[in-house]
Amino acid sequence: MSLLRGFARFWYDFVIGDDWKIAAAVATVLLAGAVLVAAATLPDRAVAALLGAGLLSAFTLVLAIDVRRR
């Protein structure tokens, strides 16, 4: 059991790291992107540019929250 817990802990630390909000922000933006792509209302290039901007903004927001709480 402790081996399993250690394995899970390793992958959590490896992928999620010190701040889970980063992974959550990336997942949220990409999920919104998936909805946009599935709806097929915008051309590819517009969706890509929007999502790029969304990822930059989400990261800024996460860091601002992180620093304010420190």
Place this chain on the structure above:
Amino acid sequence: MDLGVTLGLLVATFTASFVEFVEALTIVLAMGATRSWRSALSGVAAAVAALAAFTLAAGYALTTWLPEALLQLVVGSLLLVFGLQWLRKAILRSSGLLATHDEEAAFASQTAAAAAADSGTRLGLDWFSFVVSFKGVFLEGVEVVFIVITFGLNAGNVPVAAVGAAVAGVAVIALGAAAHRPLARVPENTLKYGVGLMLASFGTFWSVEGLGIVRGGGQSLHWPGGTVAILGLLAAWLLLSRGLVRALPRLRGGRASAPQVPEEASP
């Protein structure tokens, strides 16, 4: 594949791997110098064998079971999260809000732990030295393997990615053998900043491209300008990070008055 992507791939895998190898070297040097070189190097050999098996299994699974767009999405998202973790830490360190990683201090802490540990022998090896070296090399090595596989598969050139990592490994081993001490003069924090920027840029590019999997046909999405968009993303992440380095201390009440938070558990 164009020259820019190949060069970016080589630089990214070399730099990321170099940083990880420096950290692994510090652990092995501490174990070898304070306890037993034979046991420490046996730990390294066992870790390298385990890493080879892990690389084969992960590489086979990813290339065999995932269609291209899904591979871009899964691997790109992981790369992006991974890169943003590095970038976050680099930004916090550059803005003075987090203590910088110090290889000399890490070496001192490892040697102190090694000196204090009980001396148990198994299979003719000093077990503490073997296990710590194995864990250190395996854990840092998994990060290298992850970067090589993700960059290599997505760029369609695993050999170039592997060459970048291998050259970094040889360089660190040669420098470590010559110095017989941790490579404290390597600008590790600056390297991590650069790697974070590259991982975030490539990760953004590939994860968004991979979203094409949700539409009929599953064709990858196209960025404006194709692969040249990676340079635009690199510039955007760089500008944003420099802005955050300046702005974040003010959010916290100014750099001078903000106490530094000690370094976090992971490097």
